Amino acid sequence: MGLLDRLLLFLFSIGFAALAVVGFLAGLEILIGPREVISGIREFYQDPGLRWAVAGVSLFALVISVRLLAVGLMKKRALDPGVDRETEIGHIRISLKTIESLAVRAARKVRGIRDLTARVRHNGDHSSVGIGMKIIVDGERPIQELSEQLQLTVKEQVEKIAGVGVDQVSVYVAQTIQPDKSRVRVE
Known part of the structure; x- marks a missing residue:
């Protein structure tokens, strides 16, 4: 309304x-x-x-x-907005939740990420998206290198699987967690 x-x-x-x-x-x-x-x-x-x-x-x-x-x-629009695609045989709508889960799955393949969340938003034309990732890293790899690999991996996977253009992948590193190293006991 x-x-x-x-x-x-x-x-x-x-x-x-x-x-x-x-x-x-x-x-x-x-x-x-x-x-x-x-x-x-x-x-x-x-x-x-x-x-x-x-x-x-x-x-x-x-x-x-x-x-x-x-x-x-009036007929209500879909509650879950999506990305619209037109093909020769008809209309395809891919929900933003689907794209979000694809982004999370792709990001989990990047070594050095402990935890993450993703948010997907439409761009004005409804045919491309921007993805925001909030991550927690293990602190063993350089953050710049890890973030760039994450951006590239997520962009490639989402575009390949969903066929949706990804204009931007923003990365927010929320925290670094040092790996637990067990103490060596000397007796």
């Missing part, structure tokens, strides 16, 4: 709530009694300016109602 639709829904809800409160209080004769209601109806029919104002506001409320109804009934 777009910004305009949310604004219309907000205005419509406020107006309808105010009308409901006035109607409720009039029904209980708290705010408006029967005489005021009858007097208001007579004034409405005698004053053409008031009739046009009420007709205009009513038409505006009807247009908003129809718009919000149309937005509510």
Whole structure:
């Protein structure tokens, strides 16, 4: 739902709530009694300016109602966005979760990575992606070399398996863990 639709829904809800409160209080004769209601109806029919104002506001409320109804009934887009590909025989959509799992699987093949997470985001045209990797390394290999190998491996694997262009592979090294070395006991 777009910004305009949310604004219309907000205005419509406020107006309808105010009308409901006035109607409720009039029904209980708290705010408006029967005489005021009858007097208001007579004034409405005698004053053409008031009739046009009420007709205009009513038409505006009807247009908003129809718009919000149309937005509510429109087919929702897929919850999991993906990368769209067109082939000779039809349409292919590869979910971002699938690309993310391919990236993680490719990254696990790189020696020196202890733990990792990946995030995939669309680029504007929905035919290519950018991948962000957060890694924990073992500290035995140079981080620059390890990161570059990771970028290359992930890019190649995702492009090869999914057929999706990878514009960027960003690497964030979150932590370095030194390998556990057992202590030598001398007796």
